[in-house]
Amino acid sequence: MAGAAAVETAADALSQRLAAVDLSAPSAGAGSAAAAAVDDDDAAAGGAAPPPGGEAPRVAGLEGPLQALRELIGWPQLYAAEAAALGVSWPRGLLLHGPPGCGKTLLVQQVAAEFGASLHTITAPSVFGAFVGESERRLRDAFASAASEAAEGGLAVVFLDEADALCPRRRAGGGGGGGQHEARVVAQLLTLLDGADAGGGGGGGASGGASGGAAPRGRVVVVAATNRPNALDPALRRPGRLDREVAVPVPGPEQRAAILSLHTSGLRLAPDVDLAALAGSCHGYSGADLAALAREAAMAAFSRAAAAAFPSAPLAGGAAAAGAAAAAAGAAAATPGGGGGGGGGGAGFEESDGLVAAADFLAAMSRVGPSIVRGQAVELPPLAWDEVGGYPQIKRRLQQAVEWPLRHAPAFSRLGLAPPRGVLLHGPPGCSKTMLARAAASGSGATLIPLSCAQLYSMYVGEGDSTLRDAFARARMAAPAIIFLDEADALAPGRGDGGGGGDEGGGGGPDAAMRLLAALLTEMDGLEASPGVLVLAATNRPAALDAALLRPGRLDALIYVPPPDEEGRLATLRIHTRAMPLAGGVDLPALARATAGFTGAEVAALCREAALAALREDIEGASEVAARHFEAARAAAAPALTAAQLAAYESWGRQYAR
Template sequence: MAEPDLTLTASLRPAALDARRGVVRLHPEVLTALALRPGDPVRLAGRRTTAGIVAPAEPTASTALLYADDLLLGNLGIRDGGQVTVSPLPVTPARRVLLAGPAQIAAVVSPEMLRLALLGKVVTTGDDVSLLPQDVLPDASVRSLVEAARRSLSNSVGYAWTSTLLAVVAAEPDTGSLVTMDTVVGWEHGQATHGSAGTTPGGGRLGAGGPTADGTAPGRPGAAGVRGGGPAVDATGRTVGSDDDAPPAVDELPGLRAQAEELTELLDLGFHHREVLGRLGTTVSLGVLVAGPAGSGKAALVRAVAARVGARVSPLWAPEVAALTNQAAADRLRTAAAEARADGPGVLLVTDVEALAPADGPGPVATVFRQVVAETVRAGVAVVCTTGRPEAVDPALRAPDLLSLRISVPLPDAALRREQLTVLTRQVPLADDVRLDEVAGRTPGFVAADLAALVREAGVRAALRQKSAETPTVAMADFAAALEVVRPTTMAASTLELASVTLDDVGDLTEVKETLTESVLWPLTYPDTFARLGVQPPRGVLLYGPPGCGKTYLVTALAGSGRANVLSVKGAELLSKWVGESERAVRELFRRAREAAPTLIFLDEVDALAPVRGQASDGGTTDRVVAALLTELDGVETLRNVVVVGATNRPDLIDPALLRPGRLERLVYVPPPDGPARAEILRASARNVPLAPEVDLVELGEALDGFSAADCAALVREAALAAMRESLTASTVTAAHVASARARVRPSLDPTQVAWLAAYAEKRAG
């Protein structure tokens, strides 16, 4: 019986989680007609035949459209609006997949990491695929491995891993086969999983459709030419995998020189001066844990120090070993340790060690790993483990005979980012208007890999702008454009999309804006001044006032004004019915904030998160959350360059302990707008609205008694819609349109609530 098929029109409109992951979306009725379920593979035929994973589109989507991203349309050989024939595809596990890509990427991405990035995707010979992992995974164990691969790709490749494309040189079967953990995945002319180094699956090219001499698929844009898929770089801006891939010099690691000196002293003593230790009747343990954010240069630090003391580095990627069976993992660990002990001084470098020795439920492999580390250190070989999440590492690994020394790599501040930018741009022709100090100030939370991605993206923008120039340069405008697309790795899970507004865009509220500037912006922007004057900056601020009076908008404006990262969360989002999960969510929120400092944490509806203890009937969940909040705000681990802003319209429901000095100590009342304030809000809301001359905003503001800031903005919006209802070619909004909007938009302020909040504010002020 022939498989059913439908011919649909391609639409370039991917969901955010689908982009470049091989996913197509179809209307639920189309899925039913084709007897498909979400997650099934489908055959797609345009000018070329390829395959993808199907997912349901929203019910309001068109039944005649197939929604896909640019990568899938490129694999089909069609453009937006082209015709695609869709049919079910039997699930066929791929036996072998061979890929080609930039040499710089192949040098740092192991076949095991590559397989995890492709896991769950369907591949076809001649396709392009990305390194972005498929998010629909079969079980929790594989999902944890993929998350580890995601972090390691970010650490080793930098921001480029999200945009790099690879060419599928060959696949067995060659059309629409599913990558599983049993698939042999490898680089062309390179290593492969379940194969020895230097071999390729099947001994080289498999079947037709192999790449051209430059490593790209014939007639297709190859990975090496894809924008954003440039070479991977280390913390010094040196290309990884190139002829220039020598270990960096310590002097080329701004911000890591103190850590480099500490590690150098330890390794030099352990490798070259053991006789002194023997005469003193003591020994030295060469186990080290290097902790720091992903992309901050931990591996570059180890390589630089090893080169300084004349030691070889034997690298080992922990998630790769954790993905193996217990026996295979144990054999791999012992083989790596033996290689490190082979000739002369050696350093066994284990990256992302939390995958091998997790704090939650360490298994048999973790036990073997501890034994291997102990034996290797006793043999006089250094074992250096790196992690971006030290709290996730098994505490047993910090025993005196294992990783006895911990070196922390901090997030760079503005001065260190300026130094790193100087190193990264030393071979970049900069225009005269480039101010690296300003770029450093606009990149809070950026680590070395993020800054390298920023410089690379600015170079791409400059190249696109000056294709025919003999002496192109990178201008400040190129950096500004790059800043719009390159986000810091530490903010990958940020929930707030920053709008391009500042406090100047907030109508009225002069006193409130002054207070917030002093309490929020100054601690984030001028921490050195507070330190010089011996003053502890405010830890937090509580905004309270009637609903719709601009509390959230004020925080958005603060985010646009303060050159700080912003983590936004609704109070109820942190609450969970599972014991311990809410406290874990609070700790994770503040951990991310410390990593991305300077950071502004915005807790909206904070009364739901931190009510008065002892009064809730939820089994003590909120009581424990309040305790976790208090611990994070003024506990042992200090909040440096982190400010917390809460917002509520019920300040009386918040636990009083949260409002004392040292916590949310500044209470700022955001009052409802009066007549002049409403006029300012109307003027700010109508900045881009073509109002007719007869519209008097001052008079209108005086007449809108009981209107909140949100009501005023809604009135302007409704007036513009009234003009559109009258004529879609309308060029101005007239007084008649405003009057029509007045009939539709009603005031939302509750006089009783406003009076109570005003009395509460007077009581606090008194």
């Protein structure tokens, strides 16, 4: 009974202390925070970092991972006696995983600084050596250094940065010297992790503080970070080594606003800058992307101010111009009453010149995009709705299917309405399906991730499936996002009658197409748990698509895009002739009536042919496109779509209309 009473008393004391201490702020022994970039590449190259001198980097928008790290590193020191009375065994390690640039490294640096812990960063370049046994020795030295500090009562954090390079998944029977070397390093690392918090390091700060007011013993904590968690050896992720796994996701709107506020705290912002609205438009941006965005906006403001202050010394002039600008600034500062860095009157920066305006952030966004979708094989530029001629009803349906679920998600939730997971645009070639999809993605403000057949079919078995899964994973991290499947019939061919691309080369031919289709169907089924991700597909061979892809729950909306009507052709003519100098006799409405049956692409081609006819007539002196040029182009052109083909498209559209 006495023992139970003691445990209950200790539990009450622990609860009271947890309620009284604000762990969202640095501990009493930690110093003030200093501004730093939310970057995933700020860690030292290797070795033990000296104990922080009270300076901690700052992070924003990562309260969940930050709290998890504080619990792992700080709680065993703060609540040692109470945990010992309750028999609490603290976790020994933690794995941070998430996309690059989301602040994993900086999180570890901040929490280590808050609790006065020494940070021992281990990276692959700092460990791998050229001689047999050298890599294992360097690992042992790093852990021994941390253990010696813990034995003296200190708190040591061993940080495995880019852990997938240090502890990759071992292959069964993997031969070759490289594989054996990796296996030895992994085995050594696992052995060190098993003994990291035993012996001199203290089997937990809890036992060290069990005796009344005795100071807690030192402790070694292991934290690993990676952006490829599935590439880690499974033995590293078992309990007893890395007990916890914490995701560091791409920040949401509120987190992005906090990060932007942090990185613009030292800037002078113009009144028209709305950080909340800016954060709402930065879909898919990581912390590092937002830091770069703020830096680029500041540079744009500086360039504008410098151009206004030193018009005779343009910054584009290189070193000589920079020297001239510096001389002008020095002369202005030396002139009595002349404007120096911020004064008025003489040459120099005016007070208002250095303000970072909303236009500077917009210019920066054109240069700094979300890194999570950077480096795609296909990049589609944004497109406005008014750049697509005609189709007002189809545009309205696309806005309802694509924009509404992303822009008005609370309204859908309020009515218990599940947003569509997929939309298919189908119709004859040249009818603006791809342009409509691009406009829908641009209008929604979502991140666009295009996928093409060339990206997904590979000579290596399984590579296309992996590329597809990676695209869906990136879309989930960058949500709201749209995955655009152009020429979807090549990506998801029907499985009936032995179909499925028998002409494909490597990777299994028809088997490759079937594997790709199975992977696509599986990923689309998983979108139910991933709000904010939509699949937008386009095809001119809808009958060739697999029936399993067309069912509701995968492609919920099937939208038929016919050839444009007269009004649509007129709008297309105006779009493609707005940059042309037209003669007075050109009658675009009459031309729209004369091109019945033409697709949008054929109307655009007619405009190009008319301009070429003007050049052929007088390439040196042609200054306008006349009606006779359009008549000649119209006489040479004919619609490629036959009545039978159009009837087949319309029949399929009626059969699958929804």
